[in-house]
Amino acid sequence: AEEYNIRDVEYEGEIAASAIDDLSASIVRDNEKCIACGRCISVCSNIQTVSAIGWSGRGFETRVSTPYERPLGESNCVNCGQCIMVCPVGALHEKENIQDVWNAIDDENKVVIVQTAPAVRVGLGEEFDLGVGERVTGKMVSALRRLGFDNVFDTDFAADLTIMEEGTELLTRVSKGEKLPLMTSCCPGWVKFIEHNYPEMLDHLSTCKSPHQMLGAVIKSHYANVMGIDPKNIYVVSIMPCVAKKFEGEREELSNEGLQDIDAVLTTRELAQMIKEMGINFAKLEEEEFDHPLGESTGAGVIFGATGGVAEAALRTVYEVLAEKDLEQIEYEAVRGLEGVKEASLELPNGQTLNAVIAHGLGNARKVLDSIKSGEKSYDFIEIMACPGGCVNGGGQPIIKAHLRD
Numbered sequence: 125a126e127e128y129n130i131r132d133v134e135y136e137g138e139i140a141a142s143a144i145d146d147l148s149a150s151i152v153r154d155n156e157k158c159i160a161c162g163r164c165i166s167v168c169s170n171i172q173t174v175s176a177i178g179w180s181g182r183g184f185e186t187r188v189s190t191p192y193e194r195p196l197g198e199s200n201c202v203n204c205g206q207c208i209m210v211c212p213v214g215a216l217h218e219k220e221n222i223q224d225v226w227n228a229i230d231d232e233n234k235v236v237i238v239q240t241a242p243a244v245r246v247g248l249g250e251e252f253d254l255g256v257g258e259r260v261t262g263k264m265v266s267a268l269r270r271l272g273f274d275n276v277f278d279t280d281f282a283a284d285l286t287i288m289e290e291g292t293e294l295l296t297r298v299s300k301g302e303k304l305p306l307m308t309s310c311c312p313g314w315v316k317f318i319e320h321n322y323p324e325m326l327d328h329l330s331t332c333k334s335p336h337q338m339l340g341a342v343i344k345s346h347y348a349n350v351m352g353i354d355p356k357n358i359y360v361v362s363i364m365p366c367v368a369k370k371f372e373g374e375r376e377e378l379s380n381e382g383l384q385d386i387d388a389v390l391t392t393r394e395l396a397q398m399i400k401e402m403g404i405n406f407a408k409l410e411e412e413e414f415d416h417p418l419g420e421s422t423g424a425g426v427i428f429g430a431t432g433g434v435a436e437a438a439l440r441t442v443y444e445v446l447a448e449k450d451l452e453q454i455e456y457e458a459v460r461g462l463e464g465v466k467e468a469s470l471e472l473p474n475g476q477t478l479n480a481v482i483a484h485g486l487g488n489a490r491k492v493l494d495s496i497k498s499g500e501k502s503y504d505f506i507e508i509m510a511c512p513g514g515c516v517n518g519g520g521q522p523i524i525k526a527h528l529r530d
């Protein structure tokens with residue numbers, strides 16, 4: 125071996141060079157674990173067109189970094205967490221809030237209320253090998269009670285509120301002919317994207333809070349009042365398929381009299397971790413129902429978890445208010461050359477036509493907004509979900525095991 129010079133390598137090991145970047149409300153970067161595979165760059169820059177993560181340095185110094193090597197929380201990152209889903213070594217992960225929630229549950233002065241988003245109940249089972257996409261609503265509710273939450277509510281209740289509020293807002297704007305197109309505001313990744321990239325269009329966003337923020341606001345106002353609880357003693361936890369909701373929960377606009385609407389956001393993965401920490405045999409749990417009244421919903425809100433769900437609900441509301449009858453079906457057409465973008469036209473009883481577009485993935489959002497700015501397209505309603513495929517494929521969902529990937 126000596127003769128052929130094939131065995132004289134002695135690795136020195138890595139020298140710890142970078143501190144953990146945990147200033148973002150949603151995402152933690154640990155560059156010591158990074159193997160520079162570039163998958164996060166591919167999804168952030170090429171698919172999402174955000175470019176909060178990219179290459180830095182040259183030659184052997186090449187590394188994955190942020191613009192100007194600043195912390196991610198100070199960058200144009202939209203917190204969608206799609207980078208987490210493709211990182212094979214855990215160099216990117218969500219900012220954990222599990223201990224905060226355990227502390228609140230242990231605090232006997234706190235009423236700890238949990239709500240769950242529609243996509244969580246179809247993702248959670250994967251963490252317990254129950255099959256991809258299997259609905260585990262009843263077991264999830266049962267597990268949440270066993271973890272010690274005082275009330276288990278359903279974000280679908282507030283999705284119904286969103287449908288009514290956003291439908292009414294669309295009706296008002298259409299009748300006045302102002303601030304059109306109306307753009308959905310329930311995806312915090314999309315909201316941050318438009319703030320950074322298209323600030324001139326901000327007043328087109330719906331003024332409605334996202335469903336979990338609405339439910340938090342209702343819990344700390346009306347529900348607290350009816351139940352005779354001081355809102356300061358209520359701790360609201362949202363279980364979401366999303367890491368951007370962690371950032372959203374901390375936004376100062378989403379508070380009332382110094383109290384945030386939401387106190388902690390956990391991802392589907394973090395909930396699974398809590399269930400495992402408690403040694404609960406999830407697969408064997410009996411099914412239970414949400415608490416009333418904020419666990420009730422029409423079922424329409426369930427479709428919020430999939431792309432197109434918000435637009436479908438809002439357009440139906442407008443039609444049904446004006447026509448006083450149900451709308452049979454909305455026909456969507458794929459936009460040629462753009463996978464992930466669909467259009468629909470809806471004729472209202474007064475003869476007016478509403479044009480809507482639905483897009484998922486921020487690369488597609490950019491194309492839709494650019495087509496409006498250039499005058500090529502004109503719409504009355506726009507639904508955007510930051511994550512490719514919508515919330516069911518959110519950055520907080522279980523990471524699909526390698527053997528199940530196609």
Ligand code: SF4
Nearest residue numbers: 311313366511515518
């Ligand atoms: Fe969160 Fe859903 Fe938006 Fe993804 S698409 S950032 S999961 S709200």
